[in-house]
Amino acid sequence: xxxxxxxxxxxxxxxxxxxxxxxxxxxxxxxxxxxxxxxxxxxxxxxxxxxxxxxxxxxxxxxxxxxxxxxxxxxxxxxxxxxxxxxxxxxxxxxxxxxxxxxxxxxxx
Amino acid sequence: xxxxxxxxxxxxxxxxxxxxxxxxxxxxxxxxxxxxxxxxxxxxxxxxxxxxxxxxxxxxxxxxxxxxxxxxxxxxxxxxxxxxxxxxxxxxxxxxxxxxxxxxxxxxx
DNA sequence: CCTATACATCGTATAATTGCAATATAACAA
DNA sequence: TTGTTATATTGCAATTATACGATGTATAGG
Numbered sequence: 001x002x003x004x005x006x007x008x009x010x011x012x013x014x015x016x017x018x019x020x021x022x023x024x025x026x027x028x029x030x031x032x033x034x035x036x037x038x039x040x041x042x043x044x045x046x047x048x049x050x051x052x053x054x055x056x057x058x059x060x061x062x063x064x065x066x067x068x069x070x071x072x073x074x075x076x077x078x079x080x081x082x083x084x085x086x087x088x089x090x091x092x093x094x095x096x097x098x099x100x101x102x103x104x105x106x107x108x109x
Numbered sequence: 110x111x112x113x114x115x116x117x118x119x120x121x122x123x124x125x126x127x128x129x130x131x132x133x134x135x136x137x138x139x140x141x142x143x144x145x146x147x148x149x150x151x152x153x154x155x156x157x158x159x160x161x162x163x164x165x166x167x168x169x170x171x172x173x174x175x176x177x178x179x180x181x182x183x184x185x186x187x188x189x190x191x192x193x194x195x196x197x198x199x200x201x202x203x204x205x206x207x208x209x210x211x212x213x214x215x216x217x218x
Numbered sequence: 219c220c221t222a223t224a225c226a227t228c229g230t231a232t233a234a235t236t237g238c239a240a241t242a243t244a245a246c247a248a
Numbered sequence: 249t250t251g252t253t254a255t256a257t258t259g260c261a262a263t264t265a266t267a268c269g270a271t272g273t274a275t276a277g278g
Contacts, residue, residue: 002263009135024130111233
């Protein structure tokens with residue numbers, strides 16, 4: 001139905017899925033990498049650097065904002081975006097805990 | 110259009126996005142956690158443990174398989190699934206490199 | 219006030235995702 | 249062969265995602 005049954009899963013599972021989904025798009029990864037690269041806020045240049053329409057970029061930025069991964073500050077005419085430190089740390093913890101749970105098994109099928 | 114313009118991004122960005130998307134669903138996170146928990150292959154029990162229909166579980170398993178995150182081995186009547194070690198390591202490297210690129214800025218907007 | 223710039227939002231077309239019932243398949247048992 | 253068990257696949261309906269043109273909004277400069 002295109003409708004995820006979130007009520008069957010734990011809050012942690014849903015939250016991790018939501019964070020992963022917010023990043024699970026090459027454009028949004030590119031946006032985040034661009035923000036990470038400048039290590040500070042980045043204003044508007046994104047539209048010029050990625051090959052997508054302005055409306056599309058704005059939409060991706062909105063999704064990253066909704067997920068809490070980035071935050072935007074109005075800077076005169078333009079808007080500056082930067083990483084939300086709290087969410088980023090949470091993300092590292094959750095993903096680290098998830099991926100780190102894997103121990104190479106001694107024997108498997 | 111519901112069609113991602115993959116040609117505008119690097120192979121790494123597309124690959125990371127694809128891996129993240131494969132995990133970006135609470136049911137698939139639950140499946141992976143269940144596999145990680147037993148630290149070995151897990152046969153069929155998933156349908157009983159998650160509250161989703163058999164067809165739905167099978168579909169999620171297929172997506173995880175397509176992404177290369179898990180692999181399935183036929184074990185008589187049933188099928189055993191386990192983590193694909195190579196992909197898991199790749200995943201840790203890619204996500205680690207991505208998340209680790211963040212340095213808390215001294216000053217931001 | 220008028221214009222330009224920088225984004226955001228709306229509307230729309232298209233495509234992908236989610237979930238399940240029904241059905242198919244494959245292996246084993248009797 | 250017939251039936252049972254365990255998965256996979258198919259087909260469908262509902263929902264969400266992607267992308268963009270068009271339009272709205274807000275700030276700054278004249």
